[in-house]
Structure formats: structure tokens, C-alpha cells
Amino acid sequence: MTILxxxxxxxxxxxxxxxxxxxxxxxxxxxxxxxxxxxxETLSSLRHDARHVFVxxxxxxxxxxxxxxxxxQPRAVLNFAAESHVDRxxxxxxxxxxxxxxxxxxxxxxxxxxxxxxxAGEREAFRFLHVSTDEVYGSLAPEDAAFVxxxxxxxxxxxxxxxxxxxxxxxxxxxxxxxxxxxxNCSNNYGPFHFPEKLIxxxxxxxxxxxxxxxYGDGRQVRDWLYVKDHCSAIRRVLAAGxxxxxxxxxxxxEKTNLEVVHTLCATLDALSPRADGQSYASQITFVQDRxxxxxxxxxxxxxxxxxxxxxxxxxxxxxxxQTVQWYLSNQDWVQNVVSGxxxxxxxxxxxxxx
Ligand code: NAD
Ligand code: TYD
Numbered sequence: 001m002t003i004l005x006x007x008x009x010x011x012x013x014x015x016x017x018x019x020x021x022x023x024x025x026x027x028x029x030x031x032x033x034x035x036x037x038x039x040x041e042t043l044s045s046l047r048h049d050a051r052h053v054f055v056x057x058x059x060x061x062x063x064x065x066x067x068x069x070x071x072x073q074p075r076a077v078l079n080f081a082a083e084s085h086v087d088r089x090x091x092x093x094x095x096x097x098x099x100x101x102x103x104x105x106x107x108x109x110x111x112x113x114x115x116x117x118x119x120a121g122e123r124e125a126f127r128f129l130h131v132s133t134d135e136v137y138g139s140l141a142p143e144d145a146a147f148v149x150x151x152x153x154x155x156x157x158x159x160x161x162x163x164x165x166x167x168x169x170x171x172x173x174x175x176x177x178x179x180x181x182x183x184x185n186c187s188n189n190y191g192p193f194h195f196p197e198k199l200i201x202x203x204x205x206x207x208x209x210x211x212x213x214x215x216y217g218d219g220r221q222v223r224d225w226l227y228v229k230d231h232c233s234a235i236r237r238v239l240a241a242g243x244x245x246x247x248x249x250x251x252x253x254x255e256k257t258n259l260e261v262v263h264t265l266c267a268t269l270d271a272l273s274p275r276a277d278g279q280s281y282a283s284q285i286t287f288v289q290d291r292x293x294x295x296x297x298x299x300x301x302x303x304x305x306x307x308x309x310x311x312x313x314x315x316x317x318x319x320x321x322x323q324t325v326q327w328y329l330s331n332q333d334w335v336q337n338v339v340s341g342x343x344x345x346x347x348x349x350x351x352x353x354x355x
Contacts, residue, residue: 003077006077010081011037011195077107079128104170115179128179129184133186135156135295136160190321212286223297230313234305255299272326
């Protein structure tokens with residue numbers, strides 16, 4: 001048996017592939033375009049591991065996907081591949097439509113053709129698992145209940161709108177063609193191998209480099225944070241036992257304001273790697289111009305996944321943050337490779353005239 005993972009050189013896909021092969025001998029075919037967010041260094045421990053087959057390519061390349069499916073005969077396809085950063089989607093939404101919408105469409109079509117021709121038993125056992133986000137549900141007011149699976153889709157950014165569109169395509173391919181799909185909608189992830197354009201790794205790296213820690217607007221926006229390995233275990237659980245055509249919200253019951261997150265990071269860094277001058281890293285906090293259309297609050301109600309499939313996160317916010325900070329402190333090589341010229345260009349574009 002084999003699974004095909006897309007986007008497995010990215011943050012969550014990379015963690016998923018590493019965790020999968022740590023817990024199972026079932027091979028993984030990993031299809032990733034290696035955009036700025038894809039990084040083979042994340043998978044360097046698998047370099048000589050025959051269970052991992054890496055293929056550089058686009059989920060939108062239908063003939064490539066068809067050839068991979070025919071060659072490797074996977075029992076499941078897990079779609080992590082996406083453009084994933086809200087700020088980048090504001091600067092340039094085109095790539096988000098191309099990969100998240102058109103790419104997912106092409107992937108679904110290639111998978112449908114493969115699945116239809118499988119022998120009956122294998123066709124029944126086959127799964128297409130689509131990895132999505134809580135951002136499709138839009139923004140909550142402080143007193144609103146957390147998102148449930150039946151919450152209305154109200155995406156507000158080009159990123160979340162493109163992910164919402166992909167979720168709808170996946171749903172329609174199930175209802176119309178019977179493709180055996182599962183969708184997960186997860187809250188904000190953090191952990192090892194996170195590209196430092198996102199809040200948590202950006203703050204860790206900037207803190208250690210003595211740079212400002214940029215907080216958009218008033219910093220009171222709320223996100224619900226989940227340690228990436230808990231997201232990976234949820235995906236494994238949904239793949240194994242999820243009901244076809246269903247969606248599952250995944251979250252850690254960790255609603256925090258951005259300011260709380262940054263203060264927790266600073267306190268953790270103060271303890272693990274204190275500044276030479278004895279001051280707290282919190283003194284580097286800087287308020288900058290807000291993100292346009294910034295969603296105020298996300299919160300996930302994960303009770304369906306917990307009660308129907310028995311999933312529970314292993315990490316609390318504090319334990320997960322501590323492990324994450326420790327990981328960045330111990331993996332400076334990975335960080336240095338990621339912080340390339342392209343990354344510096346992005347930082348200049350995003351933060352240059354924001355202060
Ligand atoms: P990421 O940006 O770190 O990684 C995305 C990966 O997809 C990269 O390796 C990139 O090279 C690859 N990719 C991009 N376009 C591709 C294409 N056309 N064909 C093949 N590969 C392509 O993203 P992530 O944070 O790992 O997110 C993975 C998935 O999880 C995404 O679908 C995202 O929407 C979803 N998600 C992310 C979060 C989060 O907090 N990061 C939360 C919930 C859901
Ligand atoms: P981010 O990690 O980009 O995830 P998302 O926008 O998908 O939730 O941002 C998390 C929160 O942190 C979001 O409210 C925006 C905020 N933020 C900052 O305040 N400063 C920053 O430099 C970044 C990257 C994000």
C-alpha cells in the first residue's frame with residue numbers, strides 16, 4: 001500500500017510525511033512544486049529512505065498526476081499543496097486562484113479518472129483527503145460561538161476565498177461523482193519547519209536577531225492555535241475512520257490574542273536564550289500598520305472529531321510553544337537555508353513601509 005501526499009515539502013505536509021514514516025512503513029509519494037514555501041531540507045532525514053519518493057511537480061499538471069497514480073497505485077491522496085499565506089494573497093492573489101482552485105480542480109479530475117478504473121474493492125477503500133482551514137468560515141465577534149462544521153462559509157481574504165472554493169469543489173466531486181472525499185478544516189498551526197513569514201516563526205527569528213517584533217494593528221486579533229503534530233494525528237485519524245463526504249474541524253481549544261502569543265514567545269525565549277543585556281525580548285515589540293481586511297477572531301469547535309473519532313491533541317499551548325522555540329534554537333542550519341534572498345525580498349516588501 002502507498003499514499004500520495006501533495007505539498008509534502010511545506011510546513012504541515014513535511015511534518016505529516018515525517019510523522020507518517022516514523023509510525024508506519026507504508027510508502028509515501030510526495031508531489032510538491034517546491035515554491036518558496038517548499039523546502040527539501042525539511043525532509044533531509046529521509047534522503048536515503050526508500051519509503052519516500054519525492055517528485056517535483058504541480059498538482060495542476062493533470063498528466064503528471066495521472067502518471068504518478070498509475071505508477072504508484074496509492075490507496076489515498078492527501079492534498080496539502082496550497083498557497084497558504086494571507087499577506088501574500090493580498091499582494092498577489094493570482095497564484096492562490098491558480099494552485100488552490102484550478103490546481104485542486106485538476107487534481108480532483110486526475111484522481112477521479114484513476115479511482116473510477118480501480119477494481120471494486122480498491123475503489124471502495126480509496127480516499128481523497130483535502131486539508132483546509134478554519135479561515136473559510138470568516139471572522140467571529142468576541143461573543144460568537146466557535147466555528148462548527150455547519151457554520152456558513154464567509155471567507156474574507158483572497159487566501160481564504162480560494163481555500164473555500166477548493167472545499168466546494170471537493171464537496172461537489174463527492175456529491176456528483178461519488179469520489180470518496182474527506183475534508184479537514186484546521187485552526188492556525190505552529191511547530192517545527194514553519195516558514196518564517198508566519199507570526200510565530202517570524203517573531204522567534206526576529207527576536208533572536210534583535211529586530212522589531214511587528215504586531216499588526218492593536219494585536220488583539222484572536223487565533224486558535226494547534227501544534228502541527230496534533231494536526232497530523234487528526235489527519236491520520238480522519239483518513240482511517242472519517243465518514244465519507246464529511247468535514248471535520250480540527251483545533252486545540254487555544255484561543256489567544258496575537259499579543260498573548262508574542263508575549264508567551266518572548267517569555268519562553270527569555271528563559272531559554274536570554275538577551276545579553278538582560279532585557280526581555282518583549283522590549284522589541286513594535287505596532288505596525290494593520291493587514292487590510294484583517295479577520296478579528298477565529299475559534300474552532302472540534303467536538304465532532306473528538307466525540308466521533310476519539311481524537312485529542314497531545315500538546316497544550318505552553319508545551320507546544322516551548323518545543324517550538326527549542327526546535328528553532330537547535331535548528332539554526334534549517335533557518336539559515338530558508339532565510340534566502342527571496343525571503344529578504346518578501347520581508348522588505350511586507351514590512352518596509354509599514355512601521
Ligand atoms: P506551506 O505554504 O508551508 O506549504 C505548501 C506546500 O505546497 C509547499 O511545499 C509548496 O511548495 C507546495 N505547493 C504550492 N503550490 C503547489 C502546487 N501547485 N503543486 C504542488 N505543490 C505546491 O503551507 P502549510 O502551512 O504547510 O499548509 C498546508 C495546507 O494546510 C494548506 O492547504 C493550508 O491551506 C492548510 N492549512 C494551513 C494552516 C496553517 O496554520 N499553516 C492551518 C490550517 C490549514
Ligand atoms: P499568520 O501567521 O499570518 O496566520 P493567519 O493570518 O493565517 O491567521 O498570522 C497570525 C496572526 O498574526 C494574524 O492575526 C496576523 C498577525 N500577524 C502580525 O500581527 N504580525 C505579523 O508580522 C504577522 C506575519 C502576522
